[in-house]
Amino acid sequence: MKYEEIEGSVTAALGFKAAGVHCGIRKNRTKKDLGLIASDVLCNAAAIYTTNKVKGAPLIVTKEHLKNGKAQAIICNSGNANTCNADGVFIATEMCKATGKALGIDPTDVVVASTGVIGQPLPLEPITNAIPGLSEKLSKEGFDDVVEAIMTTDTRKKETAVKFNLGSKECVIGGIAKGSGMINPNMATMLCFITTDANISSEMLHEALLETAAETFNMVSVDGDTSTNDMVVILASGLSKNDEIKTKGADYETFKEGLKIVMTYLSREIARDGEGATKLIEAVVNGAPDIITARTVAKSVISSSLFKAAMFGADANWGRVLCAIGYSGADVDVNKIDVEFESTGGRILVCKNGAGVEFSEELARQILVQDEIKVIISLNDGNSSATAWGCDLTYDYVKINGDYRT
Amino acid sequence: MKYEEIEGSVTAALGFKAAGVHCGIRKNRTKKDLGLIASDVLCNAAAIYTTNKVKGAPLIVTKEHLKNGKAQAIICNSGNANTCNADGVFIATEMCKATGKALGIDPTDVVVASTGVIGQPLPLEPITNAIPGLSEKLSKEGFDDVVEAIMTTDTRKKETAVKFNLGSKECVIGGIAKGSGMINPNMATMLCFITTDANISSEMLHEALLETAAETFNMVSVDGDTSTNDMVVILASGLSKNDEIKTKGADYETFKEGLKIVMTYLSREIARDGEGATKLIEAVVNGAPDIITARTVAKSVISSSLFKAAMFGADANWGRVLCAIGYSGADVDVNKIDVEFESTGGRILVCKNGAGVEFSEELARQILVQDEIKVIISLNDGNSSATAWGCDLTYDYVKINGDYRT
Numbered sequence: 078m079k080y081e082e083i084e085g086s087v088t089a090a091l092g093f094k095a096a097g098v099h100c101g102i103r104k105n106r107t108k109k110d111l112g113l114i115a116s117d118v119l120c121n122a123a124a125i126y127t128t129n130k131v132k133g134a135p136l137i138v139t140k141e142h143l144k145n146g147k148a149q150a151i152i153c154n155s156g157n158a159n160t161c162n163a164d165g166v167f168i169a170t171e172m173c174k175a176t177g178k179a180l181g182i183d184p185t186d187v188v189v190a191s192t193g194v195i196g197q198p199l200p201l202e203p204i205t206n207a208i209p210g211l212s213e214k215l216s217k218e219g220f221d222d223v224v225e226a227i228m229t230t231d232t233r234k235k236e237t238a239v240k241f242n243l244g245s246k247e248c249v250i251g252g253i254a255k256g257s258g259m260i261n262p263n264m265a266t267m268l269c270f271i272t273t274d275a276n277i278s279s280e281m282l283h284e285a286l287l288e289t290a291a292e293t294f295n296m297v298s299v300d301g302d303t304s305t306n307d308m309v310v311i312l313a314s315g316l317s318k319n320d321e322i323k324t325k326g327a328d329y330e331t332f333k334e335g336l337k338i339v340m341t342y343l344s345r346e347i348a349r350d351g352e353g354a355t356k357l358i359e360a361v362v363n364g365a366p367d368i369i370t371a372r373t374v375a376k377s378v379i380s381s382s383l384f385k386a387a388m389f390g391a392d393a394n395w396g397r398v399l400c401a402i403g404y405s406g407a408d409v410d411v412n413k414i415d416v417e418f419e420s421t422g423g424r425i426l427v428c429k430n431g432a433g434v435e436f437s438e439e440l441a442r443q444i445l446v447q448d449e450i451k452v453i454i455s456l457n458d459g460n461s462s463a464t465a466w467g468c469d470l471t472y473d474y475v476k477i478n479g480d481y482r483t
Numbered sequence: 484m485k486y487e488e489i490e491g492s493v494t495a496a497l498g499f500k501a502a503g504v505h506c507g508i509r510k511n512r513t514k515k516d517l518g519l520i521a522s523d524v525l526c527n528a529a530a531i532y533t534t535n536k537v538k539g540a541p542l543i544v545t546k547e548h549l550k551n552g553k554a555q556a557i558i559c560n561s562g563n564a565n566t567c568n569a570d571g572v573f574i575a576t577e578m579c580k581a582t583g584k585a586l587g588i589d590p591t592d593v594v595v596a597s598t599g600v601i602g603q604p605l606p607l608e609p610i611t612n613a614i615p616g617l618s619e620k621l622s623k624e625g626f627d628d629v630v631e632a633i634m635t636t637d638t639r640k641k642e643t644a645v646k647f648n649l650g651s652k653e654c655v656i657g658g659i660a661k662g663s664g665m666i667n668p669n670m671a672t673m674l675c676f677i678t679t680d681a682n683i684s685s686e687m688l689h690e691a692l693l694e695t696a697a698e699t700f701n702m703v704s705v706d707g708d709t710s711t712n713d714m715v716v717i718l719a720s721g722l723s724k725n726d727e728i729k730t731k732g733a734d735y736e737t738f739k740e741g742l743k744i745v746m747t748y749l750s751r752e753i754a755r756d757g758e759g760a761t762k763l764i765e766a767v768v769n770g771a772p773d774i775i776t777a778r779t780v781a782k783s784v785i786s787s788s789l790f791k792a793a794m795f796g797a798d799a800n801w802g803r804v805l806c807a808i809g810y811s812g813a814d815v816d817v818n819k820i821d822v823e824f825e826s827t828g829g830r831i832l833v834c835k836n837g838a839g840v841e842f843s844e845e846l847a848r849q850i851l852v853q854d855e856i857k858v859i860i861s862l863n864d865g866n867s868s869a870t871a872w873g874c875d876l877t878y879d880y881v882k883i884n885g886d887y888r889t
Contacts, residue, residue, distance in 0.1 A: 131809030131817050131837075161805050161817075163838045195802025196839040305806050382788070383884055390885025396601025399567050400711050403537030411537050411567075431537075432569045433602040472878045478789055479796025 078241060078331055080338050087237035088220040089251040091274035092117040096214035097222030102156035102193075102200070111204060112226030112311035113211050113219075114270055115150040115180055120312040122148035122282035124188070125290055127307035133158050134165025135189045135306055138173060140146045142185045146279025148312055149186040151270050152208070154175040154229050154466060155255070156430050159191040159199040160305045168199050175205040188310050190268050192229055195305060220253070227255040227268050230477055235346040241335050243319035243328050248275045250335045252418035254343040256350075269294070269309040269343060275332055276324040284325070286311055293340035296372065296465040298380040311336075313392035329415035349449075353473030357449045358388055360465045364456040370407045371463035374454060377405030379467035382480035388450060389469035393418060395427040398452060415455040420447035427455035484647060484737055486744050489655070492642035494626040496655040496679035498523040498720035502620035503628030507609035508562035508599075517610060518632030519617050519625075520557040520676055521556040521586055526555035526718040528691035530594070531696055533713035539564050540571025540876045541595045542714060544579060548591045552685025554718055555592040557676055558582040558614070561633050561661070565597040565605040574605050581611040584619035594716050596674050598635055598661060601711060626659070633661040636883055641752040647741050649725035649734050654681045656741045659867050660749040662703075662756075664822045675700070675715040675749060681738055682721035683728040690731070691739045692717055699746035702778065702871040703754050704786040717742075754872035755855075759879030763855045764794055766871045776813045777869035780860060783811030785873035794856060795875035799824060799847035804858060821861040826853035 088095050093116050100111040124143055126136050152172050158167050168188045177184030193198065197481065214222075224234045238251030256267025277285075290309060304453050309407070322328045349357040360379045365371035378384060381401040387394040395416045402409060416428035422444040444450070494501050499522050506517040523870060530549050532542050548554065558578050565571045575595045583590030597605065620628075630640045644657030661672025683691075693842040696715060721727070728734045755763040766785045771777035784790060787807040800820045822834035828850040833842050850856070 129806065129809035130811075130813075131805050158802075161802060161834070161838050195801075196834065198839075256606060305809055382880075386881050386884030389881060392885065394600075396564070396567060396711075399537050400535065400601060403711055404534035405536075407536075409536060410766060428567070428602065432567050433604075470881055470884075471879050474788075475792050475795060475876055475878050475881060478792030478876075479798065 078334065080239045080241045080335055083238050083240045083249070086220045086238050086251045086253050087114050087223065087270055087272045088217045089238035090249040090272045090314060091316035093272045094215040094217060095219035095223040096211050096216065097219065097226035098207055098211050098214065100201035102154055104105045104110050109222055109226040110154055110156045111207055111211060112153045112223035113150065113176065113215065114223055114272065115215055116312055116314050118148055118314055118316065119149050119186060120314050121146055121277060121279040121282055122310065122312050123279055124308060126383060127287055127304055129305045129308050131161065131305045133160035133191060133306035134169045135159055135161065135191045136306065137166055137444050138169040139188045139190065139308065142173065142188060147186055148188050149182050150176055150180055151188045151190065151310060151431040153190040153227050153268065154204065155192050155229050157191060157193040157197060157199040158195045158306050161196040162198050164198065168201050171201055172204055175208040179209045190308050192227060192306055208241055222255040229255065230352050231255050231350055233346065233350045235343050235350065237339055237342045239335050239338050241331065243275060243317065243331055246317045246319040248307040248319060249273060249315045250339050250394065252339045252343055254347055256347040267304065267307055271339060273309040273311065273313045274315065275313050275322065276317060276319045277313050277332060281322050282313055283310055285329065285336055289333060289340050293337065293344040296376060296377060296463065298465070298467050299342045319351040345466055348468050351468035353471040354450065354468030354475045355471055356469045357468060358467045361451055361453045362451070362456065363462045364458055365461040366459035368461045368463060370409070371461045373405050373407040374402050374409065374456070375465035376465045377401045378452060378454065379465040382470055385467065385470035388445065391442050391445035392426055393445060398454065399431065402454065405444050409456055410458055413457040415457065418444050419451040419453060420444045420449060422447050448477060484652065484740065485498035486645045486647045486741055489644050489646050490628045492644050492743065493520050493629065493658050493659040493676055493678045494623045495657040496720060497722035497759045499507040499678045500621040500623060501625035501629040502617050502622065503548060503625065503632035504617050504620065506613035508560055508606070514561045515632040515656065516560055517613055517617060518559045518629035519556065519582065519734055520629055520678065521621055522718055522720050524720055525553055525555050525592060525719050526724065527552055527683060527685040527688055528614065528718050529685055530716040531692055531716060533710055535711045537567065537711045539566035539597060539712035540568065540575045541565055541597045542712065544575040544842040545594045545596065545714065548579065548594060548842050551681050553592060555588050556582055556586055556596050556874045557594040557596065557716060559596040559633050559674065560610065561598050561635050563597060563599040563603060563605040564601045564712050568604050570604070574607050577607055578610055585615045592689070594704045596714050598633060598674050598712055624885065630659040635661065636758050637661050637756055639752065639756045641749050641756065643745055645741050645744050647737065649723065652723045652725040654723045654725060655679060658745045658749055660753055662753040673710065673713055673753060677717040677745060679717065679719045680723040681719055681722065681728065682723060682725045683719050685739060687728050687735055688717055688719055691742050695730055695739060695743050695746050699743065699750040702782060702869065703750045704782060704871070704873050718737055751872055754874050757874035758883045759877040760874030761804055761877055762794055762875045764873045764875060765857045767857055768771040768860045768862065770864055771867040771869045772865035774869060774885065777867045779811050780808050780815065780862070780868045781871035783807045784858060784860065785871040788876055791853055791876035794851065795877050797848050797851035799833055799844070799851060804860065805834065805837065808860065815862055819863040821863065823859040824850050825857040825859060826850045826855060828853045
């Protein structure tokens with residue numbers, strides 16, 4: 078099956094438009110802080126959410142609105158997470174009402190999402206005042222504005238889309254994401270909105286989202302902090318007119334592969350743009366006895382502050398890799414583990430059978446000064462593999478988070 | 484019961500001497516890298532170890548040597564962890580043999596510990612060459628040299644001792660510790676050596692060590708990385724001639740209280756001296772339904788990179804406290820949680836019933852610029868409490884760990 082990358086992210090699929098504006102939540106008037114994605118028709122929809130016990134009010138409202146597996150629009154803001162506020166659910170509900178009114182759709186078919194500081198009241202007025210104008214701006218070109226509207230400490234826009242065939246019909250899946258800090262998703266992630274024109278039931282959408290998140294977003298860690306507002310939402314307009322996907326089968330797998338390409342791309346972009354990051358780190362675990370062990374080991378290595386700091390310093394300190402494997406909780410035989418580093422600078426073996434081997438520090442450094450680095454861990458104890466994505470730990474992570482609110 | 488703090492740390496108890504020298508493991512000749520603690524008599528002994536699956540060779544050898552609950556000396560080095568080396572167990576065993584020979588005691592009554600870089604061969608010759616001279620230097624004044632010999636990135640010596648009565652007899656418990664990075668102990672901790680002249684069985688020593696570690700060392704986190712070489716060892720010479728403590732009872736509790744004072748002091752010192760730290764952070768959880776919940780919440784907050792960075796920046800970003808409670812895995816009712824900050828600068832309520840309250844940012848800042856800060860979390864859901872210790876996340880943590888090996 079051929080998957081072709083195309084422009085347009087969330088508006089690339091048939092039936093979707095988007096817009097973004099500055100409404101006044103943020104003081105910086107040049108930064109968009111309110112976004113809208115809307116479909117011409119009612120969509121099948123699915124979402125997954127943070128596992129944090131503290132959940133943002135938008136998640137509570139969205140969960141309620143998606144109970145029937147249907148949605149037609151997504152309203153989202155940055156600058157304030159609308160979390161730990163006494164009136165949070167009221168505010169989130171009002172955002173959906175205003176959106177529904179402007180678009181002439183049922184407010185319960187609106188998904189709402191917020192990102193930003195926790196525990197500061199979110200003012201409703203600037204949002205409701207801006208929504209009519211925002212909905213008038215909806216267009217195919219608006220994908221670039223909506224992704225800007227959800228950025229916080231992000232330094233890069235994260236957007237992609239793929240085109241492929243389902244039977245004789247051409248389908249598109251496109252997505253945008255934000256996420257830079259407080260990134261250690263579990264069963265869900267930072268904000269991510271995906272649209273598709275595939276014809277697929279809500280149940281199969283949810284299943285595909287869950288299965289794909291397990292090997293994409295849930296394998297990303299920037300700082301080990303699982304946010305209160307993580308959410309991935311997918312809307313399927315069905316306008317590509319393929320035979321509806323109602324069960325697992327060839328079409329489901331074709332769709333899921335496209336979804337995986339989109340979600341893997343966005344996961345890597347989120348890791349690469351981790352707060353303060355200078356490098357994208359990819360931990361590849363091979364030869365694991367099972368997939369859970371592979372994922373546990375990959376996630377533990379990518380999350381180690383010490384390993385991350387070593388990567389910042391281009392220091393081939395593989396002992397920290399072994400240490401992180403050791404405390405991961407996975408049942409591994411340390412004496413079988415090999416560790417290699419790889420990048421465009423080359424590839425080097427630094428640990429064999431759990432012990433150090435002689436290696437060229439010069440070559441190691443040449444590999445580790447690149448901006449995309451793979452650490453390849455062979456457990457030599459089975460056939461399962463997993464990949465996790467993260468970034469280095471830098472001075473700037475500390476700087477960004479030392480005075481986030483001010 | 485009165486516990487009086489006294490000088491002398493590990494040599495304050497009857498029967499103990501210590502020494503430290505530079506033997507050549509480290510390049511810096513002014514930094515001691517080999518230490519020895521020895522008792523005049525064979526001691527009852529107990530130890531706890533890291534839960535990391537990757538265990539340093541010294542731990543394997545020490546565990547074997549302590550099987551009979553007896554020991555008479557501790558040989559320890561810094562600059563190299565003797566971990567992930569093919570010949571590690573051989574080297575550690577030879578260190579015990581050389582020590583046993585120099586002191587005229589059985590090599591299996593020697594405890595061995597190492598700290599430093601992982602995965603680089605530890606040269607035996609400088610150590611065995613230095614041990615005879617080291618043993619000749621043993622003295623009551625040597626406590627200051629042995630603590631220096633185990634320091635790595637530590638910037639402060641961590642040592643203390645207390646005096647108290649067991650029945651009519653005066654007893655002493657003293658200890659030293661090292662630990663600055665790779666600090667997230669679990670069932671054991673960084674290197675810590677404790678000596679006492681109390682007369683107490685190996686079984687009761689082990690029990691007291693386990694119970695006290697659960698509320699002291701295991702409640703410290705610097706960076707979430709559980710080391711491969713964590714170890715706490717206690718030697719009891721029995722020379723204070725109190726009635727031997729063989730069961731739990733009043734004397735056991737008296738002894739354990741003394742041990743807790745020593746271990747709490749050292750835990751706080753380790754947290755305060757976390758790599759790059761400028762502040763000691765204490766997370767106090769009150770009103771928990773049970774002790775496990777209290778400890779889980781306290782440990783999660785103290786371990787959050789985002790919270791730690793906010794403390795560095797003196798930013799009262801309590802949303803990150805709620806976020807860390809939310810992903811801790813503890814079963815809490817978010818709507819009952821209160822959060823306060825306290826230091827010598829004052830005390831301030833920032834969150835009530837899970838939502839923000841108005842507070843003076845000026846007072847908050849005045850509280851958070853101090854170098855010892857308490858975050859007080861009231862779950863208002865029971866009577867259990869716990870305290871955890873950590874430090875802020877700073878530029879220097881990144882700097883120290885970006886090029887640790889070079």
